[in-house]
Amino acid sequence: MNLPEPLYFAEQSRALDRIAIERHGIAGYTLMQRAGQAAFELLRSRWPRAQRIAVVCGPGNNGGDGYVITRLAREAGMDAMVLALGDRARLQGDALQAREALEASGVRVAPFGPERLADADVIVDALFGTGLERTVRDTWREAIDVINTTAAVPVLAVDIPSGLHADSGRVLGVAVRAQATITFIGLKAGLFTGHGRDYCGEIVFADLGVPAEIYAGVTLAARRITPGVLADLLPRRARSAHKGALGHVAVIGGDEGMPGAARLAGAAAYRAGAGLVTVLTHPAHAAQINSGCPELLVQAVSDARALRAAVQRADILAIGPGLGQGPWGRELLAAALESSLPKVVDADALNLLAAEPLKRDDWVLTPHPGEAARLLGITTAQVQDQRFDALQALVQRLGGVCVLKGSGTLIGHSGEAQAWLCDAGNPGMASGGMGDILTGVVAALMGQGLTAPDAARLGVWVHAVAGDDAARQGGEIGLMASDLMLFVRSRLNELSGDEG
Secondary structure: OOOOOEEEOHHHHHHHHHHHHHOOOOOHHHHHHHHHHHHHHHHHHHOOOOOEEEEEEOOOHHHHHHHHHHHHHHHOOOEEEEEEOOOHHHOOHHHHHHHHHHHHOOOOEEEOOHHHOOOOOEEEEEOOOOOOOOOOOHHHHHHHHHHHHOOOOOEEEEOOOOOEOOOOOOEOOOOOOOOEEEEEOOEEHHHOOOOHHHHOOEEEEEOOOOOHHHHOOOOOOEEEOOHHHHOOOOOOOOOOOOHHHOOEEEEEOOOOOOHHHHHHHHHHHHHOOOOEEEEEEOOOOOOOOOOOOOOOEEEEOOOHHHHHHHHHHOOEEEEOOOOOOOHHHHHHHHHHHHOOOOEEEOOHHHHHHHHOOOOOOOEEEOOOHHHHHHHHOOOHHHHHHOHHHHHHHHHHHHOOEEEEOOOOEEEEEOOOOOEEEEOOOOHHHOOOOHHHHHHHHHHHHHHOOOOHHHHHHHHHHHHHHHHHHHHHHHOOOOOOHHHHHHHHHHHHHHHHOOOO
């Protein structure tokens, strides 16, 4: 199922609900009934043989959705039981109305008990919605632990897996691991980044029939990168194209004993369409670095003076793969930063920048969470807990375009208020060299004339879907960075309309 591009924080999602209710006259209880109906229809289509349904409800509107689901399941002849946590006296408004309608139909609401879940065919998680901010404790934590340890029973999460933070995707102590999550009216940003992708399973969206006008004027948290966003960025090449018009990428890296990263970045730049690629590397292995990839031009650079001369022929610099943090790497980074050419900065170049931060607009920075933490002077855990905040801080501190890598890679730009998010990619890509491939791809796209923000968006997406393509072919375990090369090429040609 296709998902919308816009992503919202919890506060913005609540604003969408208010607009639908207050400006467009859709009663809150009507929205709740529609949400319950959409969730029940997904349950029936996803698990068509399920007959015994256990719906676990909390004391808020998320629980109200659960009461509606239970009533619909009973009306369909299913053996549906509802298990409630929390004080019934706290129920109010639409959630109270939903529970009273269920009880009026003759269904008894039972207190939560672990033993009641084992015989279910499907568990419905309707404990917490998007408003959860505190750490899950006590009875609530015990209930989520029980849901998660009932391993043979699949879970459908309503709006968001309980315990997952709707904005950041961090786990608030413990969270439900769902096989499917149905979310309503606006996609929640936390479903797609941080730990969200580990807990949501398949994500399904239901707009609940609200008018399109409710979305106007509500600020987005981010937009998902989709092929539709990227379609016009890389047009089909003119038949008269030549290598001199397609960008000359200079990859700066490969300190003594670390030639592989620079070679990967260079080869990836070619696969992403660069006309020429030169690897400027340590003299110790310059003669061997293009073994197996003879298309790479290679030049030994021993110091800043040699680098300044070498980059005169380039259009774009990619600095950092295998650069090291020793005297050679520091000297070359300083010389590269003297250049007015656009830059992609990664790996050890980022670690060196962390010691002496600069702010400029001519670069794309591609930190993983550990590098981002060093650049911001915080811990990796803090970066992962608040990925959107970390991205904004990186852009404010360092300028240009920042790509915060990880599950749900985020892209920010000093000239744009909203972030972009890539929800492609897979854990097989957690292996050495993947970042070097991305560096080469983004540099090649900039060399072909794309703006830095566009090159970052397209490069991140192509890199991620190429990883997914490679994983489909042979599995996630054992996936190597070099496995992505041909898929990068085919995906870019597919987007440009030139598939051979």
